[in-house]
Amino acid sequence: MTLAPTASQTLGPFFNYALPLNADLTGGGKAQGCRIVLRGRVTDVDAAPVRDALVEIWQANAAGGYDHPLDRDEVRARDPHFIGFGRTLTDAEGAFSFTTVMPGPVPFEGNCWQAPHISVAVFAAGLLRRVRTRAYFPGEAMNEDDPVLAAVPKERRELLVAAAEGEGSYRFDIRLRGDNETPFFGD
Amino acid sequence: MVEYAPYPDGSQPTVQSERYFRTSQLAPSRPFIEAPVTLSEITGPLFSREGVVPEEADLTTGGRALGQLMVLAGQVLDEDARPLPGLLVEAWQANASGKYRHPVDGRDAPLDPNFTGAGRMVTDSEGRYRFVTIKPGAYPVPNTGNWWRPPHIHLSIYGYAFMSRMITQMYFPGDPLNEIDSILMSVPDAEARNRLVARDEAALGIHEHALGYGFDIVLRGRNQTPMENEGPAA
Numbered sequence: 001m002t003l004a005p006t007a008s009q010t011l012g013p014f015f016n017y018a019l020p021l022n023a024d025l026t027g028g029g030k031a032q033g034c035r036i037v038l039r040g041r042v043t044d045v046d047a048a049p050v051r052d053a054l055v056e057i058w059q060a061n062a063a064g065g066y067d068h069p070l071d072r073d074e075v076r077a078r079d080p081h082f083i084g085f086g087r088t089l090t091d092a093e094g095a096f097s098f099t100t101v102m103p104g105p106v107p108f109e110g111n112c113w114q115a116p117h118i119s120v121a122v123f124a125a126g127l128l129r130r131v132r133t134r135a136y137f138p139g140e141a142m143n144e145d146d147p148v149l150a151a152v153p154k155e156r157r158e159l160l161v162a163a164a165e166g167e168g169s170y171r172f173d174i175r176l177r178g179d180n181e182t183p184f185f186g187d
Numbered sequence: 188m189v190e191y192a193p194y195p196d197g198s199q200p201t202v203q204s205e206r207y208f209r210t211s212q213l214a215p216s217r218p219f220i221e222a223p224v225t226l227s228e229i230t231g232p233l234f235s236r237e238g239v240v241p242e243e244a245d246l247t248t249g250g251r252a253l254g255q256l257m258v259l260a261g262q263v264l265d266e267d268a269r270p271l272p273g274l275l276v277e278a279w280q281a282n283a284s285g286k287y288r289h290p291v292d293g294r295d296a297p298l299d300p301n302f303t304g305a306g307r308m309v310t311d312s313e314g315r316y317r318f319v320t321i322k323p324g325a326y327p328v329p330n331t332g333n334w335w336r337p338p339h340i341h342l343s344i345y346g347y348a349f350m351s352r353m354i355t356q357m358y359f360p361g362d363p364l365n366e367i368d369s370i371l372m373s374v375p376d377a378e379a380r381n382r383l384v385a386r387d388e389a390a391l392g393i394h395e396h397a398l399g400y401g402f403d404i405v406l407r408g409r410n411q412t413p414m415e416n417e418g419p420a421a
């Protein structure tokens with residue numbers, strides 16, 4: 001039997017503050033690896049802030065492992081203090097911030113690897129479907145051969161690379177629409 | 188292994204909608220990029236039942252909330268109709284007056300101290316979830332002329348994969364506001380819209396206490412249960 005997936009609907013403006021958020025993925029600093037901050041702003045067609053957008057991230061740990069049964073690799077070991085998931089709401093300036101660790105490279109097919117990256121999804125009033133993108137890191141040689149980055153037209157790839165802002169801090173702005181619109185991936 | 192087929196035509200809302208003005212301000216104008224689905228997409232956050240207490244599935248804090256008490260219950264399934272145990276389901280909604288417990292809702296309507304407005308639970312071994320709540324009121328959308336959102340409950344569900352993550356809304360059968368709602372009507376296929384409307388099912392309710400509504404949720408993906416049978420550790 002085949003069922004059609006339920007239709008997505010907009011988050012709306014009132015995602016309830018009674019539901020838990022998690023913007024610190026490091027378990028209060030216990031996770032292994034280099035601690036980083038990933039922050040940015042969500043903006044609309046007029047470059048105006050989008051408030052109360054739900055930003056979610058999912059990433060591998062410092063060894064490139066996912067805390068999930070479909071990632072069974074023994075080498076990229078689990079880190080009991082790192083789940084890899086975070087979510088937060090943007091503030092009145094459209095700003096969000098996560099404290100996490102630098103993810104390791106993640107396997108692709110065969111002997112190929114993906115560059116370190118953080119999967120990002122945004123839900124907001126006015127988005128009937130979520131949008132999904134990835135944050136990559138500046139100065140990372142593996143970006144050249146990353147199979148997902150390669151699917152993005154060359155002139156737009158840099159929009160997926162976060163900007164270094166000093167020690168361990170990276171800025172990743174999400175322009176939902178308009179000039180320099182962030183590239184989003186199909187679901 | 189997990190498979191993700193393209194969404195059936197019309198089963199998902201359009202990205203842009205002429206009826207829903209806000210899409211012209213922030214919905215992406217460029218087509219989504221087709222990229223390989225990798226380990227990063229077929230994995231996703233799993234939530235244990237630890238830390239989610241049964242009381243969180245009751246939004247009425249003991250049944251004293253104002254309005255029509257109701258039970259919302261259903262099953263979470265994959266595209267092959269396999270039940271999905273161990274998934275986090277969250278719900279949030281307006282109270283009986285159509286007012287949200289949220290600082291951004293500035294409308295002149297009363298809050299109800301006995302209604303929390305939000306709840307969560309983890310699906311059981313048959314993929315079932317169940318919330319006790321009240322039927323929400325309709326509410327007007329500011330600066331839109333005369334658009335009232337029909338009564339609806341927002342639902343957020345994490346599948347086993349980042350690909351199957353979804354947020355939707357359930358609607359009530361027979362409400363005349365449904366067919367003029369810009370958000371529900373953004374789903375092109377009529378059958379797909381019908382699937383966002385709950386079933387009237389008194390048997391799911393509580394005898395002489397609460398109405399019952401059934402609402403099943405189908406997540407993206409086939410054969411997507413990575414666990415044996417049980418889902419994440421209880």
Ligand SMILES: [Fe+3]
Nearest residue numbers: 012014336341
């Ligand atoms: Fe709503």
